[in-house]
Amino acid sequence: MAQSKKSSFIEPSKSPIFYGYVILVVGTIGVYCSIPGQTIGVSVFTDPVKDALGLSRNQFSNAYMIGTIVSSMVIGRAGVWFDKYGARYVAFFATLTLATTLFLCSWSVQMSEFIKNTLNNNTWWIPFLLMTCLFFLLRFAGQGVLTMASRNMIMIWFDKNRGKVNMFSSVALSFGFSSSPIWINTIIDIKGWELAWRYFAIGLILFSVLVYLFYKNKPEEHGLLPDGDKARTTPEEKRGKLANKQFTLKEAMNTRSFWMYGLMLAFNSFFITGLTFHIVSIFASEGFPKADAISIFLPGSVVAVSVSTIFNWLSDRLPLKLYLYLMLIGGILASVGFLFLASPVGVPFLIAGFGIMGGFFSVLNAIAWPRFYGRDHLGAITGKVMSFLILASALAPSIFSLCFSTFNSYSLVGYLGLAFLVFLVFGSLKANNPQ
Template identity: 25%
Template sequence: MHCYDRCIVQLGVTLQKIYFGYWLIIGAFFAEFMSVGVQNYVVGPFMIPMSEEFNWTRAEYTLPRTIGGFVTALTGFIVGAYLDQWGPRRFMLAGALILSLALYFLSEINQLWHWVILNGVVLTVGSALIGNLVVNVTLIKWFVDFRGRAIALAAMGISFAGVILTPLTTWTIDTYSWRFAWQLLALGTFIVVIPAALLMRRTPEDYGLRPDGRSNQDYRKGLTKKATIDFNRSLTRRQALKSRTFYSLVIAFTLFTVTIHVMLLQTVPFMTDAGYDRTTAALMITTISVPAMLAKPVWGWLIDGLQKPRLLAAASSVTSASALFIIVYAANINQLDLLIAGFLLLGLGWGGMIPLQEVIWASFFGRRHIGAVRGAALPFMICLGSIAPIATSYYYDMCGNYDGAIIIVGLANIISAIIILWIKTPEKGRNPS
């Protein structure tokens, strides 16, 4: 056998020893990179050039994101019901195609209604089919003991979108045109998401595996006990909807994540209104994204190690609120260094949002029906959260600045921290501390 052949054989043997859940983390990383990237991280750079060319108000430009919230809610409710049965792959393949086509046709728009339908409906459906709900529900089923780290590592793709997509999109718009930028995003989405979708699988049990890659020897040692309890104590969608805990989590996490919806959309115009150029403004998204990305593995380690996700969620929320207050103050006194510090702190707070949210939902309701439960929560969370982006733009149109709106978002984060700490465990649930 030639040396090359021996290397290929050895590589195959080595790959077979790697728990397949780790490949799912890689696929989820790239899926979330494109899903959240094209839906949120690139919207800010397009706002001013598109609004100026078509003479739109900022509220009109933001309208698709509000409509998109309701579309995401409906899509998630439907997908969640079948995700537990069918797995993620077919949804993600369909989503990759829909999203790529929507991005391309955005480069051809000439009317506001084109923008609203393509961005608010078509793009949103495609993004939802490859996004957080689909990939995180899958990871929840494949990991229990290392759930925090798995979701945190995959969620690094979201922050990586801010590091790469925001400055790249801004440069492409300023160098070429906003239409070419949409076409480039369409091509990138298709190339990245299709391979990621092909990696995805429903549950480890379908392939004779155990969560976290545990072996039969681990089972005999009792190391799979937590996974067994997590499965057996799972609540169905009907049971979850009857619990007060479900609605408390909806309110808490809506207030928790509203910061992301507002700041990803408004940071670039907020900075340019404060007198900074578009390059500096776009770099603030990167300034948020780098610490958010680097902090995610740390948050994941803390979640799995300390087993205190609610306390950590409150800390993450308060950190984000403090950062928003600093950002508003620094912009008003024109202190770029303090602005950068505020955005760095915001990134640290954001780093814990997604892994903490997913771990807490799974800790309360188990993994067996988590797709249906999370899908049921989306209509409530997103319909409430969708008010924030257009309300922020409306505040700007009325007042000429974003200061009051951003402060209100910070206060919402503090309220979220209080609610999370006081939520009661549902009757069949397991206390996530």
Template identity: 35%
Template sequence: MSKRRVFPHTPAEWPFFYGWVVLAVGAMGTLATAPGQTIGVSVFNDFLIEVLSINRVLLSTAYMIGTTTSAVFLARAGRVLDRRGSRVVGTVAAAGLGLSIFGMTQIDRAAAGLASVFGGTVIPAAIALSFGFFLLRFFGQGVLMLSSRNMILKWFDRSRGKVNAILGVTVTLGFSYAPRVFEAVIRAHSWRVAWALVGTAVLGFAVVAAVFYRDNPTMYGLIPDGPLRDRPKRRRVWVPRRFANLTPIGATTGEDRTLGEARKTVTFWVFLLVLTLSSAIGTAFTFHVVSIFETAGLSRLSAVAVFLPASVVGIVVKFISSWASDYVPIRIFPILHAAALVLHLVAIIVLRSPATIVLVIVAHGVMQGLLTVNASLAWPRLFGLAQLGTITGFTMTWTVIGSAVGPYIFSVFFNLSGSYTLVSIILIPPCLVLAGLAIWAYRRHVPVTRG
């Protein structure tokens, strides 16, 4: 392996393993996507409704259109990531997200300009919002997240689960705190100033990405894990009877497969469909949480209060499951994830009293915690690194569409039945089927390097 020199510094010349720098800046890049995530956008919703003189239904529709459209382009972005690497793609994505946030500060003026062409107010507002949400979701939730996460996964192999645990805890805490920061700036100044400051910060991070992002350790004469790789590892294939004396399973990167080859396997679709359903149910719950609780006879305050304890549960589950992924076959986790989805839906159905809120908190936290393992660690473990960007771009397309469609489906069934019980009952059988398929795929064969 040759030591490739890259301006302004070469990773091989650092006094310690550069993977730790990659983990730090990759975590920063993931946190920088917060303005493009649902949790970051939602803080500005009421101000958008006010300045555009629209209702919440139109806002939600524009958000769904923008999110779904961004998902269509993510598969292509994943292929570009494989060709150009995380440094180029991550830098461009951060710059694009920063400029998009600045554009959102002028959303009402953009709508007014479109009104001079189309007339009226509804269509111009819908077009401006849909395009603005498309840019936020594509660059934020999509490309910057994809490039940052994939970069980290390439720099670690045997320690990938532990590193992902650190990343998961950091990102969960950051995302949970981001709305408070945005809200504080809005109260101190205004929503335009808040978005302008956030946009400036993200543009600043684009410089950080250009300087410190590096795609693959082998390009610089390094190997994944660095010095950690020299530690002796025992290999383990079958786990259930040996939980008492777990040892690391060894290298956790599978044989390189193309997206076409991956799509021919049952395991690929089990993971993908579990992730898609989880994205749909989790986003729908977050989007409609106040309505879900009020329908159950509980207060708005109780609804908003579930996210902090749920995030604590999620952090614990993320850390334990990510750490455990270095010791147990990865195919165990979609089974647990599907079971958590069933538990979440049951929690919505039985939600009636303060006592059942605990079940909602635990179910939501466990579901979100397992999402990290199945969305991040499964793909390199099962299908290698050669087309990781292409594969994760394709899978993210599905999960982003799930996050766009989920809230809409829940609202449709709520209008039909007056509650969220019917939609929850309807979604339980698909979750059970996926759990059964996951068990079947696990029991067929569980080779070490393939998960």
């Protein structure tokens, strides 16, 4: 890590303000730049790309699912890289990988035709396998590595103000992510999907320069302390204040908290992804028009941002176990609303439930892991958690679809979700802070 300091053009210790606030800004931009690899960024390209490649919606969706599942299996390795090489280099190469993948995606039709001509075979398997590989790279570099490295870096630079800092980052990202489909779709309409992906790739290349210049691994490497604290001087005081014990991934996985919090976060990814992917069909099955289905996202986002803002601010003073149970209540509300959608309380319960879950997700996914397990192995621990989240989001659309095609109803998903949440309620009774 000393080498990273020698090769640095910008020295945090000479900054006129605490450099953690610079980290907050560039780290938040880093998560925002992962949008091309997130579901919300890929979904806008679905119709024009699948049509250009000659794939059906199911074939295109399955390619996305397989690529996402494979990325969830290897994202844990990226967490180990984060601990070994730091945020700067991991995020830098993730950004370049994402940019390269977007260039390749923009040429996917030409590559598919070239392979077909070379093999003298016009099968749909060729564009299917090609997009599966590209989706793997998109999800691994974007949703996985760049997001994880940027978020972890912010959390490492703060300790007692971690919740307040995460509040500002979460609010900015909520508005940024929710508005992204609008401007992405505008670019596609004006310039076409190929040029849209190339523009994103060029933007990421430019951002990689900022990553190399401004991303810094730990404040201690530059003679600083988290939060800009100058009171602690000895190594024992520094480490003792930050965490009583620095857990390895194996030690973290031996605690109940790791599994209860991780499974609750994974359930949120599963439920929200499945709901979003099939929202029109879910509401149509209960007699609602498309406009009613789409309209739930705005009030849900308001609930999520409000919950995230308030409870991020309070998280530095409140126990996170309270947050876990409030998130579980949100999940139960959402599941009940999902099951009784046609009733008077169905839609309000669903909106309130998934909004509450989304709000607490942004708090717990960022704050719980460094508070519970320390910072030394944060990459490996969050990498493992990220694999749960990615796998859950990959499986959700297919499981929702399977339930509907088999039983002509989505109710089974609601009942299974409710049973899983009840299990977590009892399993979390002893899910205390390992520190």
